[in-house]
Amino acid sequence: MKQTLTLTINGKSYSDEVEPRLLLIHYLREVAGLTGPHIGCETSICGACTVMLDGMAVKSCTMFAVQAEGRSVLTIEGLAQNGKLDPLQEAFWNEHALQCGFCTPGMIMTARQLLADNPSPSEQEIRHGLEGNLCRCTGYQHIVNAVKAVAKAGGA
Amino acid sequence: MISNAFSYHTPETLEEALAMLEDGGGKILAGGMSLIPLMKLRLASPESVVDLRRIPGLKAITEEGGAVRIGAMATHHEIEISPVIRGKCPLLGEAASAIGDIQVRNMGTIGGSVAHADPAADYPAALVALEARIRLRSANGERTVEASEFFVDAFTTAMEAGEIVVAIEVKEEEASEGFKYEKVAHPASGFPVVGVAVRVKKSGAGIAMARIGVTGMGPHAFRARNAEALLEGGAGAAAAAAVVGEGEETNSDLYASGEYRRHLARVHAGRAIAAALTRAL
Numbered sequence: 001m002k003q004t005l006t007l008t009i010n011g012k013s014y015s016d017e018v019e020p021r022l023l024l025i026h027y028l029r030e031v032a033g034l035t036g037p038h039i040g041c042e043t044s045i046c047g048a049c050t051v052m053l054d055g056m057a058v059k060s061c062t063m064f065a066v067q068a069e070g071r072s073v074l075t076i077e078g079l080a081q082n083g084k085l086d087p088l089q090e091a092f093w094n095e096h097a098l099q100c101g102f103c104t105p106g107m108i109m110t111a112r113q114l115l116a117d118n119p120s121p122s123e124q125e126i127r128h129g130l131e132g133n134l135c136r137c138t139g140y141q142h143i144v145n146a147v148k149a150v151a152k153a154g155g156a
Numbered sequence: 157m158i159s160n161a162f163s164y165h166t167p168e169t170l171e172e173a174l175a176m177l178e179d180g181g182g183k184i185l186a187g188g189m190s191l192i193p194l195m196k197l198r199l200a201s202p203e204s205v206v207d208l209r210r211i212p213g214l215k216a217i218t219e220e221g222g223a224v225r226i227g228a229m230a231t232h233h234e235i236e237i238s239p240v241i242r243g244k245c246p247l248l249g250e251a252a253s254a255i256g257d258i259q260v261r262n263m264g265t266i267g268g269s270v271a272h273a274d275p276a277a278d279y280p281a282a283l284v285a286l287e288a289r290i291r292l293r294s295a296n297g298e299r300t301v302e303a304s305e306f307f308v309d310a311f312t313t314a315m316e317a318g319e320i321v322v323a324i325e326v327k328e329e330e331a332s333e334g335f336k337y338e339k340v341a342h343p344a345s346g347f348p349v350v351g352v353a354v355r356v357k358k359s360g361a362g363i364a365m366a367r368i369g370v371t372g373m374g375p376h377a378f379r380a381r382n383a384e385a386l387l388e389g390g391a392g393a394a395a396a397a398a399v400v401g402e403g404e405e406t407n408s409d410l411y412a413s414g415e416y417r418r419h420l421a422r423v424h425a426g427r428a429i430a431a432a433l434t435r436a437l
Contacts, residue, residue, distance in 0.1 A: 001163065020164035020205065021157050021195075042158075044193060045344070047259060056233070056262040062192050063263070066164050067185075067207065110258060117237075131346070132257025 007068045009034065010078030020066045025049045027065035028075060036076035036105045038132070047133030050106035051075045057113040059132070076105035087150050088112060095138035099137035107133045111147050119150050158194035163204045169211060170320065174295050176206045177308075180316050184208060184320060186229055186268030189260050196226075214267075214322065219244055222328050228267025228321045233258065235266060244328040247335035247353055251282035254339055255306075267321040273376070274347070275310040275407060280377030281353040282337055283324065285369035291323040300325065307376040333365075334436030338428040339372075340420050341412060348372040349412050350420040352400070354428040356387070358436045363387045370427075373421045373436055374405045383425065393433070397426035402422050 002017040009032055010133060016031050025042075028034045028050045031152065037060055040048035044062035052074040079086035085093070089110045098104045107130065114121060114129035121129065127140070127149045163326050165182075167173040176182055181203035185191055194200040208214060214229040224244050226235065235241050235252040238353045242249050255261055255269075255278045261407045270290055283290075290306045292299055292315060308314055315321070329335060339351035351371040357365040359371040366387035368380040386396040401421045406414030 001161075003164065019157065019161065021159045021161055026157075043196075044189070044260065047257070048257055055263075057259050058263055059259045062196075063188060064164070064192070064205075067188065067209070070167070109296065113258060113262075129258060133257045 003066065005065055005069055007070065008072045009069045010074060018065050020064055023099075024051070024060040024063040024065045024068055024073075026066075028060060028073070031065075034075050034077050034142070038105060040102065040103055040106075045134070047106045047110060047125070048103050050133065052109055052112065055113070055116070057110045057132075075135070076108060077099045079108070087153065088115075088146070091146040091149045091153075095142050095146040095149055097138060097142045102132055103135045103137075107135065107143060111143075111150075115137060115149065121147070123148070159192075160198060160201040162195075162202055164207065166202060166207045166210045170293055170322065172213075173206050173208060173211065173320060174293070174318065176204065177320075178295075180317065182206050183240070184268075184271070186271075187231060187264040188268075189256070189264035190268060190272040190274065203337065208320070216240060219328075224326045224328060226324045228323055229265050230267075231265070232261035232264050232269075236261065245286060245326045247286060247329060247337060247355060248279075248282050248326060250335065250337040251278045251351075251353060252279050254337060254341075254348075254351070266324055270306065270324065271313065271315065271321050273307055273311050273313045275375050275377075276342075276347040276349070276351075276372045277353055277375060277377075278337070278339065278348055278371065280307050281348075281351045281371035283326075283369070283371035284377050284379045285353040285355050285367040286326045286329070287367070290321060291325060292319040293322045294319040298322070303377075305379075306377050310375040313375075327357060330357060332437040333403055333433035334434065336428040336431040336435065338424040338431070347432050350417050350424060352421060352424045352428045354425070354432040356429065356432045356436050357432070362390055363433075366429075368425060370400060370404075370425070372407075373401055373417045374407055378404055380421075380425065381387045387429070393426055393429040397422050397429060400425040 006015040038048040040046035049061040183202035185207040288303040289300040339348040353369040355367040366384040371377040380400040383396040401418045408414040
């Protein structure tokens with residue numbers, strides 16, 4: 001049976017009738033039309049579906065949309081303001097931190113919490129912080145460099 | 157849609173939640189890091205899901221009279237960064253930091269983890285080494301169960317139907333104690349193939365107190381009491397580590413046989429004891 005789901009995504013209010021079994025990633029992509037968060041493994045391993053829920057990185061494939069009732073979701077679409085990329089997006093571009101780009105939206109959301117929790121992380125702390133996001137192209141080095149560059153420039 | 161259909165409830169009080177579970181068709185949802193994967197595989201198909209997130213007070217981490225009380229809905233991340241945990245039971249914080257990845261630690265809760273009782277969960281090693289108590293609430297009131305008696309078998313606990321984990325209670329670790337949680341993480345899942353939690357208290361050249369908890373090796377976490385007794389009796393770390401897991405049942409899968417797990421438990425118990433001793437004052 002459907003129920004009403006009301007939440008905020010990227011600062012905008014949404015209200016939809018959804019089945020409780022609808023996963024948050026499917027709600028974001030198929031109902032809200034936000035295809036930035038990707039579906040990779042769909043088993044909470046790869047992190048491509050990572051979004052922020054009340055400021056915390058979560059895997060939206062392992063959460064029912066109804067669990068986000070009354071809460072605030074931030075997806076990759078919510079980062080750039082007035083056509084200006086967010087510092088992490090800018091750094092991923094400058095440092096060549098992506099090749100195919102599939103993992104990037106999730107990687108950036110997790111990096112955002114990493115820098116919020118620890119504004120000047122060591123290389124080891126960056127790698128530990130990004131453990132929940134898999135990248136099959138870059139070998140991670142340039143991703144680590146991008147996060148370092150943002151930290152050095154004063155944060156996300 | 158991947159899971160079977162269900163009705164979703166967010167009770168505002170424990171009493172309301174208990175009433176919703178009365179008919180037996182409901183499952184409790186805490187962080188969902190175990191239940192949702194099971195539902196997606198349709199290994200679990202509850203008629204109703206009772207989400208505890210709106211019940212006030214279930215997240216609190218507090219300290220009173222030499223004991224720390226961790227609300228069942230406290231997330232692994234809240235536990236790893238809690239000043240109370242860092243100051244009073246750092247072994248638990250170290251185990252919490254070792255769980256999964258940050259996204260999982262942001263959602264997953266200690267109450268959900270203990271109730272699910274995955275034989276390869278990280279917490280149980282620390283909880284048995286800390287002699288923690290699991291506080292349960294049912295329509296009949298509250299009771300507590302010692303951690304070493306709580307984990308009965310794989311995915312099986314001492315909980316009765318209609319009970320909810322409301323808190324975990326841990327006695328403060330003494331400031332002079334040394335502690336260490338060591339794990340061999342499975343390269344794909346991050347779960348411990350084996351995890352060993354150690355606490356030690358020195359007395360002169362000897363060891364006045366030793367507690368060793370092991371997870372992942374067998375169907376449930378256990379205390380290596382034989383090894384603890386050897387350490388307290390003056391044996392060295394190597395001699396004590398060599399008996400960890402003696403007589404205990406082992407789990408076996410494609411990645412690690414039972415004998416290999418027992419071997420890993422001993423190697424990592426040795427390392428954890430050595431590391432804990434260097435931290436003890």
